[in-house]
Amino acid sequence: MFDRLKKAFSNIVKGLSEKELSEADIDKVFSEIEIALLESDVAHETITYLHDTLKRELVGKRFDKSRDNESIVKDTLKDIMISIFNNAGTLDIIERINSKKDREKEPYTILFLGINGTGKTTTIAKFANMLRKHNISSVIVAGDTHRAGAIEQITEHATRLGIKVIAQRYGADPAAVGRDGVLYAKAHRVDTVLIDTAGRMQTSRNLMDEMAKIVRVVKPDLKIFVGDSLAGNDTIMQAREFLRYTDFNAIILTKSDSDYKGGSALSIVHVTNKPIVYLGVGQGYDDLVPFNAEEFVEQIVEGNGKR
Numbered sequence: 001m002f003d004r005l006k007k008a009f010s011n012i013v014k015g016l017s018e019k020e021l022s023e024a025d026i027d028k029v030f031s032e033i034e035i036a037l038l039e040s041d042v043a044h045e046t047i048t049y050l051h052d053t054l055k056r057e058l059v060g061k062r063f064d065k066s067r068d069n070e071s072i073v074k075d076t077l078k079d080i081m082i083s084i085f086n087n088a089g090t091l092d093i094i095e096r097i098n099s100k101k102d103r104e105k106e107p108y109t110i111l112f113l114g115i116n117g118t119g120k121t122t123t124i125a126k127f128a129n130m131l132r133k134h135n136i137s138s139v140i141v142a143g144d145t146h147r148a149g150a151i152e153q154i155t156e157h158a159t160r161l162g163i164k165v166i167a168q169r170y171g172a173d174p175a176a177v178g179r180d181g182v183l184y185a186k187a188h189r190v191d192t193v194l195i196d197t198a199g200r201m202q203t204s205r206n207l208m209d210e211m212a213k214i215v216r217v218v219k220p221d222l223k224i225f226v227g228d229s230l231a232g233n234d235t236i237m238q239a240r241e242f243l244r245y246t247d248f249n250a251i252i253l254t255k256s257d258s259d260y261k262g263g264s265a266l267s268i269v270h271v272t273n274k275p276i277v278y279l280g281v282g283q284g285y286d287d288l289v290p291f292n293a294e295e296f297v298e299q300i301v302e303g304n305g306k307r
């Protein structure tokens with residue numbers, strides 16, 4: 001009998017202290033957040049996804065009356081964003097390289113993809129430098145045989161770092177240069193092969209076919225898309241196209257040090273469902289850091305500026 005009374009009483013109390021969020025309540029709070037997201041370069045389709053998911057999760061649910069709508073929406077938004085990153089999974093590259101080394105005694109091959117000027121060449125040099133800190137050796141393949149100066153550029157980075165470069169003449173088949181790199185690594189017991197590739201616009205059909213051919217011939221263990229975080233929606237469009245032709249596994253975003261907006265990171269993962277593994281945070285060889293989704297989401301939702 002007391003139980004019944006207690007339950008009835010607690011229901012009354014709940015009724016007084018709880019509230020239900022309507023679609024209009026959510027729209028009201030979201031309209032302000034939407035502007036901030038747009039200003040942060042979050043892609044339109046990602047914003048629509050966030051808005052729709054928010055409504056699905058919140059409309060009709062009961063909340064403590066003392067909580068303001070804004071904090072409810074923000075907390076839920078953070079969870080939705082984290083789930084976008086979680087759905088894309090995580091990828092421990094160092095662990096993968098070491099496990100292939102132990103298991104097969106074969107080099108681990110990584111193909112770097114992306115258009116010119118995104119920072120691909122610099123990123124490969126940073127990557128080789130980072131691997132060395134983990135006692136992992138590498139050879140770099142000058143696979144951009146199209147752009148004048150590309151071979152010299154990657155060779156200069158490699159020389160500075162004391163890393164072997166495998167190159168052929170301009171106009172050579174990049175897939176063949178990639179294969180040379182793998183053979184060299186096998187013969188010299190080098191742990192990883194890092195392959196640079198040409199990067200004209202993603203709309204170039206020939207280039208995309210060439211990328212698909214390198215993938216078929218070299219059969220890389222990993223394909224990393226390198227995108228410029230400052231290029232906003234362009235980066236998203238490039239990623240979509242490269243994904244279609246190469247089905248890359250992971251993303252590195254460059255120039256995050258100058259990107260105070262940060263929206264590209266969320267959009268690119270939402271659109272491709274592939275994880276960001278590292279961020280480029282400067283022009284030096286040490287300026288490559290692991291991506292931290294929780295930290296990123298906190299910054300974008302609370303809007304407290306740079307990484």
Ligand SMILES: Nc1nc2c(ncn2[C@@H]2O[C@H](COP(=O)(O)OP(=O)(O)OP(=O)(O)O)[C@@H](O)[C@H]2O)c(=O)[nH]1
Nearest residue numbers: 116117118119120121122254255256280281282283
């Ligand atoms: N601030 C900053 N600059 C970067 C970063 N990564 C690369 N850069 C700079 O971006 C410019 C372009 O980088 P590259 O590595 O030459 O670009 P790429 O994609 O290889 O271009 P191509 O060689 O034309 O294919 C260079 O001046 C780099 O120093 C980064 O994380 N932060």
